[in-house]
Amino acid sequence: MQEQTYRILVINPGSTSTKIGVFDNDTLIMEKTIRHSTEAINEFPSIIDQFAFRKQTILEALDEEGMNISKLSAVCGRGGLLRPIEGGTYSVNEAMLADLRKGVSGQHASNLGGIIANEIAEGLNIPAFIVDPVVVDELDPIARISGFSLIERKSIFHALNQKAVARRYAKEKGRRYEDLRLIVTHMGGGITVGVHKEGRVVEVNNGLHGDGPFSPERAGTVPAGDLVELCFSGQYYRHEIMKRLVGQGGLVSYLGTNDAVTVEKRIQKGDQQAEMVYDAMAYQVAKEIGSASAVLHGKVDAIILTGGLAYGKGFVKAISDRINWIADVAVHPGENELQALAEGAVRVLNKEEEAKIYPAL
Numbered sequence: 001m002q003e004q005t006y007r008i009l010v011i012n013p014g015s016t017s018t019k020i021g022v023f024d025n026d027t028l029i030m031e032k033t034i035r036h037s038t039e040a041i042n043e044f045p046s047i048i049d050q051f052a053f054r055k056q057t058i059l060e061a062l063d064e065e066g067m068n069i070s071k072l073s074a075v076c077g078r079g080g081l082l083r084p085i086e087g088g089t090y091s092v093n094e095a096m097l098a099d100l101r102k103g104v105s106g107q108h109a110s111n112l113g114g115i116i117a118n119e120i121a122e123g124l125n126i127p128a129f130i131v132d133p134v135v136v137d138e139l140d141p142i143a144r145i146s147g148f149s150l151i152e153r154k155s156i157f158h159a160l161n162q163k164a165v166a167r168r169y170a171k172e173k174g175r176r177y178e179d180l181r182l183i184v185t186h187m188g189g190g191i192t193v194g195v196h197k198e199g200r201v202v203e204v205n206n207g208l209h210g211d212g213p214f215s216p217e218r219a220g221t222v223p224a225g226d227l228v229e230l231c232f233s234g235q236y237y238r239h240e241i242m243k244r245l246v247g248q249g250g251l252v253s254y255l256g257t258n259d260a261v262t263v264e265k266r267i268q269k270g271d272q273q274a275e276m277v278y279d280a281m282a283y284q285v286a287k288e289i290g291s292a293s294a295v296l297h298g299k300v301d302a303i304i305l306t307g308g309l310a311y312g313k314g315f316v317k318a319i320s321d322r323i324n325w326i327a328d329v330a331v332h333p334g335e336n337e338l339q340a341l342a343e344g345a346v347r348v349l350n351k352e353e354e355a356k357i358y359p360a361l
């Protein structure tokens with residue numbers, strides 16, 4: 001008997017781009033990355049305000065590619081800042097939409113994934129899903145302790161891509177993901193360094209809310225005392241400080257752009273400030289990987305560098321030179337998120353798995 005073919009639209013809103021793909025089961029038939037400049041993003045006071053803009057760019061892109069959306073079987077979005085949940089494919093439901101709209105665990109571009117998926121799916125009367133949202137939480141208890149009893153460390157990271165790339169690496173090596181000890185470093189608009197210990201991400205920096213290396217548009221960890229002084233200086237509203245840390249931090253704060261390609265061009269033209277800041281970002285990533293290796297007692301099968309910044313050869317070399325004594329460094333530029341979203345939806349449509357219900361009981 002012939003297997004049924006499901007046509008799935010997948011939507012991945014990142015901090016600097018919206019990536020979309022159309023798959024026939026797990027075979028990609030169309031892919032597009034829509035880049036958003038800092039100026040375009042800054043037009044909107046909050047992430048949720050970008051909803052109509054991002055949805056419109058998606059529909060236009062599908063139209064330009066000649067995709068007839070009435071043939072879709074499902075829409076699958078990248079999951080956002082929900083309550084902490086286990087990994088897997090979830091049906092979009094009202095409880096999820098309410099949490100995504102209010103940003104129950106904070107604001108992030110991926111909050112739009114489930115909302116836009118639902119909006120498009122509803123009009124076509126087809127199901128909407130999310131897969132492995134950024135709140136997948138597998139932290140070891142020891143990793144939750146921050147050092148300040150009023151604040152607990154949280155797991156907020158590029159779960160979808162980190163898990164997908166780690167599984168792909170394991171497959172390439174003929175090993176099981178569940179048998180490996182990996183440090184997976186996703187370097188995009190945000191940067192997260194995950195310790196994957198035998199199939200669980202037992203430690204990871206909260207890439208969103210001020211933890212870990214700075215990134216193209218995030219401040220990462222900043223000196224706490226100085227931050228408190230700034231917050232109470234009377235010069236800033238709360239939302240202004242948050243935006244300076246997340247969205248306008250990192251490269252944007254020093255160099256006015258979130259685009260590493262632009263930074264590399266400036267370096268080639270002799271811009272010394274750009275060179276210093278870009279090198280500092282590589283330095284901070286390397287430091288985070290070094291600290292992740294201590295979590296694994298130095299017994300690391302491989303360090304994987306992935307995300308858009310991993311296309312930057314000089315950037316990757318600056319990191320590798322500092323950490324390649326720990327373990328082999330594997331570079332997987334870009335990300336595997338569209339494929340992972342499609343596969344998550346197909347597993348449910350094929351009834352290999354049941355869609356999970358949010359919130360988990």
Ligand SMILES: Nc1ncnc2c1ncn2[C@@H]1O[C@H](COP(=O)(O)OP(=O)(O)OP(=O)(O)O)[C@@H](O)[C@H]1O
Nearest residue numbers: 014015016017188189190259260261308309311312
């Ligand atoms: N060829 C390249 N060389 C260097 N940097 C690159 C290259 N291509 C993309 N980048 C940089 O990668 C960054 C964006 O990465 P990516 O597309 O993974 O981020 P995102 O999906 O928007 O956000 P996130 O991954 O945090 O969700 C940008 O700074 C971009 O300039």
Ligand SMILES: CCCC(=O)O
Nearest residue numbers: 156157158190207208
């Ligand atoms: C929130 C985790 C993903 C990111 O840092 O962008």
